[in-house]
Structures are given as structure tokens and as C-alpha cells.
Amino acid sequence: MMTTTLISHLKCRECGTEYEPIRIAVCEKCYAPVDVIYDYSKMSFTKDSFVNRPRTIWRYEELLPVIEPKYRIDINVGFTPLVKCTNLGRLLGLEHLYVKNDAVNPTYSFKDRPAEIAVSKALEFGDKAVGCASTGNLGAAVAAHAAKAGLPCYVLAPVDIEAEKIAQITAYNAKIIGVKGTYDEANRLAVMASEEFGWNIVNITTRPYYVEGSKTMAFEIAEQLDWKLPDQIIIPVASGALLSSITRGFSQIEEVGFVPPTPVKINGVQAEGCSPIANAFRAGEDIVKPVEKPDTIAKSIAIGDPGDGIYVLKYVRDSGGIVGAVSDEEIVESIKLLARTEGIFTEPAGAVSIALLQRMVREGKVAKDESIVCCVTGNGLKTSEIVPTEGNGFDIEPNIDALSALVEKW
Amino acid sequence: MVEIKVRLYGNLVGFANGQKEVSLSASSVKDGIDHLIATYGELAGRLLDKDGNLETFINVLVNNKDIRYLDGLETEVKEGDKLIIMPAIGGG
Numbered sequence: 001m002m003t004t005t006l007i008s009h010l011k012c013r014e015c016g017t018e019y020e021p022i023r024i025a026v027c028e029k030c031y032a033p034v035d036v037i038y039d040y041s042k043m044s045f046t047k048d049s050f051v052n053r054p055r056t057i058w059r060y061e062e063l064l065p066v067i068e069p070k071y072r073i074d075i076n077v078g079f080t081p082l083v084k085c086t087n088l089g090r091l092l093g094l095e096h097l098y099v100k101n102d103a104v105n106p107t108y109s110f111k112d113r114p115a116e117i118a119v120s121k122a123l124e125f126g127d128k129a130v131g132c133a134s135t136g137n138l139g140a141a142v143a144a145h146a147a148k149a150g151l152p153c154y155v156l157a158p159v160d161i162e163a164e165k166i167a168q169i170t171a172y173n174a175k176i177i178g179v180k181g182t183y184d185e186a187n188r189l190a191v192m193a194s195e196e197f198g199w200n201i202v203n204i205t206t207r208p209y210y211v212e213g214s215k216t217m218a219f220e221i222a223e224q225l226d227w228k229l230p231d232q233i234i235i236p237v238a239s240g241a242l243l244s245s246i247t248r249g250f251s252q253i254e255e256v257g258f259v260p261p262t263p264v265k266i267n268g269v270q271a272e273g274c275s276p277i278a279n280a281f282r283a284g285e286d287i288v289k290p291v292e293k294p295d296t297i298a299k300s301i302a303i304g305d306p307g308d309g310i311y312v313l314k315y316v317r318d319s320g321g322i323v324g325a326v327s328d329e330e331i332v333e334s335i336k337l338l339a340r341t342e343g344i345f346t347e348p349a350g351a352v353s354i355a356l357l358q359r360m361v362r363e364g365k366v367a368k369d370e371s372i373v374c375c376v377t378g379n380g381l382k383t384s385e386i387v388p389t390e391g392n393g394f395d396i397e398p399n400i401d402a403l404s405a406l407v408e409k410w
Numbered sequence: 411m412v413e414i415k416v417r418l419y420g421n422l423v424g425f426a427n428g429q430k431e432v433s434l435s436a437s438s439v440k441d442g443i444d445h446l447i448a449t450y451g452e453l454a455g456r457l458l459d460k461d462g463n464l465e466t467f468i469n470v471l472v473n474n475k476d477i478r479y480l481d482g483l484e485t486e487v488k489e490g491d492k493l494i495i496m497p498a499i500g501g502g
Contacts, residue, residue, distance in 0.1 A: 028421055031456075031467035031497040133501040184476075187501035188469070195419055204499045239502020287466075292479045305476075307500010310466070 007065045008039040010208055013311070021065065023125045025194075025207050033308070034208045035248070036065045040256055047227060047258055055079040057113055057216040063252060064117060064216075065209045071123040073149045077112040078216050080104055082224035082373070087341040088354075092361045096371035098230070099338070100221055103346050107140040107168065108379035109300075110242065114213035115141035118202035119149050121209040127200040131155060133190035134203075135183050135238070135300045136165030137349075137378055142202055143174035154199060156186045161299055164382045182294060184305045203241075211241050218249025221373055222259050229253075229262040231370040234353040234360075236377050237268040237277055237323065238301035240308030246375075247315045267321040268312050269356040271296035271348070275325035277309045282323075286313060297328045297386055300349035300378055322365065326355035334358070335380060335387055345380035353377075411435040412489040414442060419496035425452035439470060440483035442493055457495065469498040 010019040014032035027034050045062055053059035057078035066072055081101045089097035102110035115132075119142065122130045131154035132142045139155035146153035155169050159178035169176045179186040187204075194201040202210050222229055229250055235243045247266055253259050270278045273296030280288045288309035294302035306312070316323050326334075334354035339345045346354075353374040360366045380387070396402040416432045423430050427450065434449070436442035440462075447454045459465055463483075470477045471494040477485050487493070 025420075025499050026467065026497055031420070031465070031499075033500070135502075138502075183501070185474075187499075188471075188496075190501065191496060191499050192419065203501050207499065239500050241500065241502050290476070290478055292476075303502050305498075307498070307502060 004044070004062050005064060005067055006038040006040065006042055006062045007067065008037050010034045011037050021067075023206060025205055033311075036208055036212055038063060038252070043256060050223065057116060057213065060216055060219050063219070063256075065212050066117065066120045066124060068124060071120050073116060073120045073123065073145050075106045075112070075116065075144060075148055077105055077116045079220055082221060083342060083344065085342050088338065091341060092358065093368050094361070094366065094372065095369050097357075098225075098371070098373045099342065099344060100217060100373055100375050101344055102217065102375065102377050103344065103350060103379035105141075107137075107144045108382060109137035109141065110214065110217060110375070110377040111138040111141035112144075113216050114138070114210045114241075115145045115202065117213035118142070118206055118210040119145035119151070121206055122151070122200045122202060123149055125200070125206070127151070129154065129199055131190065131193070131199045131201045132203050133157070133183070133187040133201060135302060136161040136169075136382070137300050138203060139174065139176065140165060140168040140172070143169045143172035146174060147172045154193075156190045156193070158183050158186055158299075162383050162385075164384060168382070182292075183303050184290070187303075211245050214242050214245035215249030215252065217242075217375065218246045219253055222250070222253045225371070227259050228371075229259050229264050230373045232265040232267060232321070232366060232372040234267045234269060234356050234372070234374045236301055236349050236352045236375060237270050237306070237312055238303040238349070239306045240268070240277060240312035242375075242377070243268050243315065244308045244311050247319075264319060265321040266316050266319040267356065267360070268316055268323040269352045270323070270325045271298040271301060271331065271352060272325045272327045274298075274302045274304055276304060277306055277312050278323045278325035280309070280313055281316065286310065288313070296348075297383075298331055298348035298352060299383075300347060301352065322360075324356045324359060326352050326359065330355040330358075332386060338376070339380070339387075344376060346376045347378040347380050347383040348386055350376040350378045411437050411441075412487060412491070414487050414489075414491045414493055416442060416446060416493040416495060419494070422453065422456065422495060422497070425456065426450040436487055438483070438487060439472060439477055439485045439493065442487060443470075443483070443495075446495075467498045468495065470495050
């Protein structure tokens with residue numbers, strides 16, 4: 001059975017060369033990114049169609065690039081909560097503050113979205129193994145999906161990623177190859193491995209399809225806001241692929257007529273220790289000068305040579321947003337702030353959006369009656385050493401006297 | 411001029427008559443690329459833009475180090491250096 005996917009063809013983002021929906025990494029002519037194009041004229045679904053659909057990314061199957069349902073790998077990814085942050089909003093003087101909490105995906109990061117599409121697509125292409133270059137979260141996401149699909153999985157990651165992420169990846173029985181270098185070096189090695197060994201390195205070999213998964217975050221935000229788009233959004237930026245995908249998702253949901261045309265301010269945020277795109281934004285430049293040695297606790301977004309950097313600059317500038325960079329100290333404080341006000345525990349890479357939000361409020365870049373969504377992309381349990389117990393942990397003997405003595409001090 | 415090896419990746423190999431690795435003489439990265447294009451004309455326009463700058467989506471490494479962290483196309487090469495030329499495929 002064929003699905004109702006509206007996939008039409010692929011198109012180069014730069015030179016416009018069109019391709020059939022083949023297994024392709026980048027444009028064969030100019031090596032720029034290639035986008036999946038859909039044919040909306042064949043659309044037969046409406047907003048009402050969603051009532052009885054699964055609460056996963058597959059509810060948007062028409063706008064996803066997997067053709068045959070039998071190849072879908074489904075581990076219940078997506079439709080994560082859009083949390084109305086009343087406590088944090090009150091503290092910051094914002095009436096319509098939301099967190100898109102992707103920390104609660106099956107492998108605890110937004111990376112389940114692109115991984116689910118990419119591994120499904122790998123099955124459709126007949127691949128016998130998958131892999132990825134990763135700072136940890138994608139590795140876990142691809143490994144989990146590979147386990148479900150029954151495929152071997154190879155993860156190339158910097159050797160110094162967090163122990164929790166390594167444990168998670170190996171638990172899914174993927175092979176993790178710790179590269180003694182940066183993410184960019186691991187990524188480059190993955191490009192070579194893709195060619196040398198024929199592996200489907202999903203964020204490289206079949207990148208046009210892989211990035212399609214992340215736009216479902218935009219679709220969900222629109223649907224969860226009762227088919228409206230927010231006034232502003234803040235998105236953590238590493239390679240920039242998530243920001244590009246969300247921007248494309250907002251455009252597509254407008255194009256199919258589910259939301260009115262809405263000028264959403266797209267804001268991106270990086271960690272100061274690895275902020276090549278924020279640096280270019282601040283300097284008013286169109287090219288991104290890579291950072292050779294990233295140095296930040298936000299390891300998930302420590303990509304010094306961001307593939308979608310120039311597009312992040314374009315989309316953000318076109319929308320009137322900003323690309324900011326926040327310090328590790330601001331990140332740690334933001335992890336605590338979000339946890340203590342809204343009960344959401346995120347990793348550093350997710351907290352950058354909360355850190356930039358506070359700065360934007362201080363600088364008057366967000367009005368109190370604007371709706372603003374902060375994307376929280378990964379779970380705090382993946383980086384548990386970042387926020388120590390800090391005087392909130394107490395060890396006592398197992399008797400009531402010891403407990404009473406402790407409580408009396410508070 | 412020194413003897414260096416150039417390793418090509420992606421469909422660049424096809425434009426070099428299927429040669430994955432090529433030996434050539436060069437004094438700098440730019441010099442090496444110019445020689446490569448002189449030998450394999452189909453690579454012209456894929457590696458350098460009309461102003462002679464490296465194309466946006468092409469990465470060049472000398473002994474595994476990105477030339478953007480060295481002296482760019484002007485990076486000098488030594489006898490036996492290995493140049494890698496590959497499409498810049500974003501990860502993340």
C-alpha cells in the first residue's frame with residue numbers, strides 16, 4: 001500500500017537542480033543542501049483529519065517523505081507537550097510563554113524526529129546498516145531506531161561526550177566509535193566512512209530526508225496553539241538544521257492553509273564557547289567562520305562548522321529575529337530556573353533557549369503580550385553532572401531522630 | 411614544487427576519470443587545485459568559483475587539517491603532504 005505522502009521531488013536549495021526522490025546527500029552539481037518538495041495540489045486532508053490520528057510524527061504523514069508504510073519505524077516519537085509556562089512567564093513578565101518539551105521523546109531528545117524518518121527511509125532504500133555522526137543525542141536516537149528496525153548501527157562521536165549518552169547508545173547495542181577530536185572531525189570521518197564502507201550515515205548519506213523529521217516540531221506547535229503560529233520562537237542552534245527545518249515547517253503549514261500567514265520571529269541561540277553563527281550575525285556577515293575548538297558544557301550543540309549556518313543567518317534576518325550566544329554560567333542558571341519554575345529538567349543544549357529568552361526580556365526584544373515558544377531539545381538526565389545537588393542533598397541514619405534533627409535546621 | 415597526494419571524495423572522483431587518489435606537483439593548496447583542474451577539466455567550476463575562491467560547499471584538508479584553520483588556499487605544502495578535497499556535508 002502506498003501512503004498519501006505528497007512527496008514530489010528533490011530540489012537543490014542553491015542551484016535549483018531537481019532530482020527524483022533518490023538516495024542522495026547533497027546536490028550533485030554544487031554540493032549545496034537538497035530539499036524535499038511536496039505537491040500540495042494532491043492534498044485531500046484537512047485540519048479535521050487529525051482528530052483520529054496517532055499522537056506521533058506520523059500524524060503528518062502526507063508531509064513526510066516515507067512512501068510505503070511497511071518501512072515505517074515507529075517508537076512513538078513526537079507530539080511532545082507544548083507547556084504553558086505560567087510560573088516562568090510570571091517571573092519574566094510574559095503572558096504567553098511556552099516550552100516545546102522535546103526532552104520527553106523516547107530517547108529524550110528532539111533527535112528522535114529526524115532519526116525516525118531517516119531509519120525508515122534507510123529501510124525503504126534497502127540499507128543493511130545505519131550510522132551517524134553525533135554529539136550524543138542523535139547517536140542514541142538512531143541506535144534506538146536501528147534496534148527497532150533490526151539493523152546494525154555505528155555512531156561516530158567525539159570521545160569526550162557525556163557518559164550517560166554513551167551508556168544509552170551502547171544499551172541499544174550500537175557500536176560507538178569515540179573519535180579523539182571535535183564533532184566536526186567525527187562528522188568528516190563519517191562522510192568518508194559513508195563512501196568507504198557504504199554505510200548509510202543518516203545525517204549525511206540521506207540528509208534531505210533526515211532533516212524532514214525535525215519540521216514536525218513546527219507542525220505540532222501550530223496544532224497545539226489551535227492552528228496558530230507564535231509571534232516568536234527561540235531555537236537552539238548547532239548545525240542549524242533544526243532551525244532550518246522548523247522554519248520550513250512553519251512555511252509548509254501556511255502553504256497548506258492550516259494557519260494564516262504569520263510573521264514569526266525566528267531566533268537562534270548558541271553557546272558562547274561555540275558560536276560561529278552568532279558571531280557572524282553580530283558582525284553582519286553572510287558567511288560563517290568556523291570555530292576550530294569548541295569549548296562549552298553544551299556539548300550537544302558544540303558544532304564548530306555548522307552546515308546550515310548561512311541559512312540560519314538568512315532565515316533569522318528575514319524574520320526580524322536574532323542569533324544570540326549565552327555563557328555556560330547562564331546555561332546552568334537557566335537549567336535550574338526552568339526546573340524550579342516549570343518542573344522541566346533539560347540538558348545545557350536545551351537550556352540555551354531559556355537563557356536567551358531572559359536576555360531578550362531584559363533587552364526589550366519580547367513584549368509581554370507576545371506568544372513565544374522556547375524549544376527545549378534534550379533531557380537533563382543526559383548530563384546529570386552539570387547541576388550538582390548543591391546543598392539540597394542530605395544523608396542521614398535511618399531513624400526519625402536523625403530526620404527530625406535535619407528538618408529542625410530548615 | 412613538491413610531490414603531494416590528493417584524495418577526492420564524493421562525485422568529484424567521477425570528474426577525475428574515476429581516480430580517487432592523484433599524485434601531483436604543487437607549492438601550495440591553490441597550486442595543487444590548479445594543477446588538478448588543468449588535468450581534469452571537468453573539475454573546473456566545482457572546486458573554485460569565478461573569482462578563484464574555494465566553492466562554498468567544498469572542504470579542503472591538508473594532512474587532515476581544514477585549510478580554513480591554516481592559510482586557506484595559500485597554505486603551503488610539503489613533500490608527501492596529503493590533500494583531501496570533499497563536499498562539505500553538514501552534520502548535526
